[in-house]
Amino acid sequence: MTHRIDELIVKIKELEEEMEIEFQRKREDLLTSIDRKRFRLSEEVALQQRRFRQGVVRFLIEARLLNILTAPLIYSGFLVFVLLDLLIFVYQGICFPVYGIPKAKRSDYLVFDRVDLPYLNAIEKFNCFYCSYANGLAAYFREVAARTEQYWCPIKHARRIMAAHDRYPRFFEYGDGESYRKGLERLRKEYEKQGI
Template sequence: MPSPLDDLMERLRAVEAEIEVELAKRGEALRWHLENRRIVFEQGVERLHSAIKTTLSQYIRDANPWIVLTAPVIYALIVPFVLLDLGVMAYQAICFPIYKIPKVRRRDYLVFDRHHLAYLNLIEKINCAYCSYGNGVIAFAREVAGRTEAYWCPVKHARRVLGPHPHYQGFADFGDAEAYRAKIDQVHDRVKIERVG
């Protein structure tokens, strides 16, 4: 019999599916759609977008000096982002096959599509690519860490966790030793079955 938490998770999945439908409707209203993972705008939309674009010279001329001064601080984070990205890719490539944890597809988390927007100038496109990379790397690392935690320590915290990864709800409750052992046994049994097969 499903628990109240299982029912809530099922409702959450249903709401997430509804959100995807609404996002698709928004795309249609804004006159674009996806064809084989490629963004296609309706005829005339790109011309309208180009007309709205702020020119590069105007963008630079209107830039807040404080924002210009802080730009090197923002862009200096590229170094830790790249190191995190490389480290997580290496960790997953080495460890996940040994633990029989399904690998995370990095390309699902690093999405670069804003350069298709004709209303963004070159600096805005570079900024968008940088933000996409930084947030994508963090989301990729979070999923790899979440799968690792699900394998090694599937126990919820006693305190509330803000924005837990998707695997967290399936963890054993804090203080439920039997549920923890059952979760660990499930993981080990899965690994044994995959090794035999």
């Protein structure tokens, strides 16, 4: 990997950190206490936010008919997500220790804090739970797949791919067999350097 690419990766990480600091400042304006990974709105803010809660009946009356009709199809994915979650758990539990790959921590990816928002009704809270589960599971699956790819096939594609995972920039260039053969075992052990 070239020195310039390494520099760009560092700059991107620094910008991501800076952005997270700004998001945290914004959250601190609304939050009062942290309960072991659980954020709480200050009581004053929570009281103000409850004014914006829409009742379930009104929510359903004002919903678009197509939204209501397509909801069962959307929610039918829940069983698939649960099965995928179980498969990832078993896959990672059996395979990762064999290869010496550190396990991805499920709780880092599945976050269910939006159900505590006082301005959401029961349906909106369930929708937030469902979306949190689906997207968190997708991120968790992606990390497990990325760690697997780093071990078995850390080679970049010849074509540009959309939304490559964070490990991808460290992979070997397409067609660079020498670097692949010389560096594969080293890259297989570089999980520590990547914040794992």
